[in-house]
Amino acid sequence: MSRLLYENSVSYKGYLIIPFIFGKADNYEIYSYKLLSEIGHRNQFHKAENPAGIYGSGVINIINIAKEHIDQNSEFVHRGDSFKSRYIYRNNLIIIFQEGDKYFYDHYPPELLNNIAAPKLFKSEYECLNWIKQGFDGRHLRQRAI
Known part of the structure; x- marks a missing residue:
């Protein structure tokens, strides 16, 4: 599996559809997708890979396949x-x-949907993002120095 194409992810009816290149056939890329659910583990499709079982010929195609599957199989009403x-x-x-006046985050690496975020609360979205960026940049500099 290639890395997850987070930059092409789409939020739809309480799910985040995340495409990726599943493989190649005759030099054509075959796309699949993974899902995150806003209600997390209480949903059967949370972190599921291609529950529709259908693959696509491009990012837009696989997003549409995922949307159709969600439309036909969604079991909850999303909050926003x-x-x-x-x-x-x-x-x-x-x-x-954001919950009330506190912010927190989920962090997923490029290859898999495992949340590796630190359990930390912040006072603003900016403070949260700044802390994450400093962690990445510090780790990146340490790896280059080794």
């Missing part, structure tokens, strides 16, 4: 766009959430 504050930094997906 839980994935609106998402950022990509060094091919990593960062999703910022």
